[in-house]
Amino acid sequence: MDLLRSLPIGLYLEQPITWLHRLDARIKLVWLMSFLLAPLLASSLWRLGLVGLLILITLTARIPLRVWKRQMGWLLMFCGLLFAISCILPDGLTVEHQPRLPPDEIAFSLGETAENAAPLPQPTPYRYVLIVQGPLTVTRYSLDLGLRISTLLFTLVYSTNLYLLTTASEEIAAGLESLMKPLRWLKIPVTEIALTLTLSLRFFPLVLEEIQNLYRSVRTRAIDWKKLGLRRATQIWLLVAERLLENLLLRAEQISNAMKVRGFTSPNRHRVEWHQLRIRWRDWIALAGLTLFWGLRLIWGWEP
Incomplete structure (x- = not known):
């Protein structure tokens, strides 16, 4: 049992040096806060997009398979299991109750029996209950709840872990100290x-x-x-x-x-x-991508 190697959460990857390592710690911290705040009041499609974006960043950074397989693999498996359990559990909205009106009010008013009455077509293809297989029932609310819980957990855990994986502790401390400099006017011991x-x-x-x-x-x-x-x-x-x-x-x-x-x-x-903090050309590209990210979030990513 080697905890320093078998525990994949919160460790810093020294080699190889990826483009995520070369980004300024302050820029990565702002991106991390964006990933933590963007799922608030966001649609399920936007949350799935955040998961896909995190996976794309991991693949483009060329992080070794031995590293992210243990991190993202187990997390994806746990989130998938959580999604499946949330889908099949009762959503609390399908409550059995006694109807106050007859089953077919129109046929009842015309004096027709339920057997002779012709079924009325549904005005829209909307269905609240999506899947019914024996004791398992999946509704729209349970499906949406499962997507929200699983994607939120993956985004919060993996974005933080990816930041710690590609940022040294000295860079984190220097970045936080640089961002908290205005608090010195309030006599807060930033250093x-x-x-x-x-x-x-x-x-x-x-x-x-x-x-x-x-x-x-x-x-x-x-x-x-x-x-x-x-x-x-x-x-x-x-x-x-x-x-x-x-x-x-x-x-x-x-x-x-x-x-x-x-x-x-x-x-x-x-x-x-x-650590010596310095803004380079790749950091400006990351800031431009952050502006585009929040522009899409404010225009398209709201919960319907």
Whole structure:
């Protein structure tokens, strides 16, 4: 079990360097916020378009198959399963009730029986119930609900993961600090927030490493969990959790001591250039694409 390699969410891809890596972190952050905000009050067709756009960006960036297969493959499978379950579940609108009027009011008023009355043609081809197969029923509302839930989940999770996959933690911190500069007029510690974010992103792999080491240490002891029982097994896992907390606090103290040895006092006095931000020609193209994206969203993507 190698958590640093088997866990595909939230890791940074160092090689190969794609065109997504070369984009400015601020531009990618604006695109990420656009993907997170665009599904609000959007139609189902627009949400499907967002899913297709994310898949197209992944393919055009030439991200290795071994990377996005684990990320997008499992996520697509889970969203597809969620879509299928939402479609066949009751939508809450098809409630059985006793009709107040006769089944065929026109035939009843003319004195005809239900057997002799000719069926009236439907004025439109609209059908609320789309599929009926035994106990499974798919309605328009359940189909629309399944599309909304599955596409929204895929867009929120995969767009964030794609941003973390192609943006280093130093670039994220520098981009956020650059975008939050106007908040300094409100006496908000922007530099401290950026430093805290950078340290937290750097600390996440250490947490995975400690969990991995403790898991291996428990596994090598070949403990027979069936003979221990629930109470003793719970005590062992509590000891493991306590040891994990101690190791993480020790790692945090080591990072703090390393910063003190290097003369770090505060982010404002000990200035650290995390990453040099620069707008290039490809960033302007991305901004033009973002303008076109929101133009289509405001004109065509609203919920009917």
